[in-house]
Amino acid sequence: MKTGLGKAAAALCAALCCTLMANAQAQSNRQMRQQERREERQMERQMERREAPRDFRESRYNDLREARERSYEGRIDESQNSAEPPRRNGRMTADERRDLRRQINEAGQQVYSLPPRR
Numbered sequence: 064m065k066t067g068l069g070k071a072a073a074a075l076c077a078a079l080c081c082t083l084m085a086n087a088q089a090q091s092n093r094q095m096r097q098q099e100r101r102e103e104r105q106m107e108r109q110m111e112r113r114e115a116p117r118d119f120r121e122s123r124y125n126d127l128r129e130a131r132e133r134s135y136e137g138r139i140d141e142s143q144n145s146a147e148p149p150r151r152n153g154r155m156t157a158d159e160r161r162d163l164r165r166q167i168n169e170a171g172q173q174v175y176s177l178p179p180r181r
Contacts, residue, residue, distance in 0.1 A: 155163070
């Protein structure tokens with residue numbers, strides 16, 4: 064009877080070891096597949112990063128170019144429609160400075176001529 068029980072225990076241990084080894088192998092395979100998927104996703108992200116800045120730069124360049132063209136077209140229309148010549152270097156003429164000084168003085172007089180509130 065000892066030999067029958069020993070053989071059954073040995074068979075049970077062998078079956079248990081085989082099951083544990085199969086589970087360990089399956090888990091190892093799953094981990095390897097997960098690692099491969101992670102590496103693939105990482106490679107895809109790297110490729111997207113390499114391509115995205117170029118696309119972004121191109122779209123940004125196109126946007127700036129279009130805005131520049133629109134502003135240039137607007138300036139051409141304004142200069143053709145207005146009787147005044149365009150200003151040079153952003154400087155004011157003597158008449159413009161005189162008008163501005165007068166407007167500032169008038170605004171100051173209005174502000175300080177009001178009686179203080181109590």
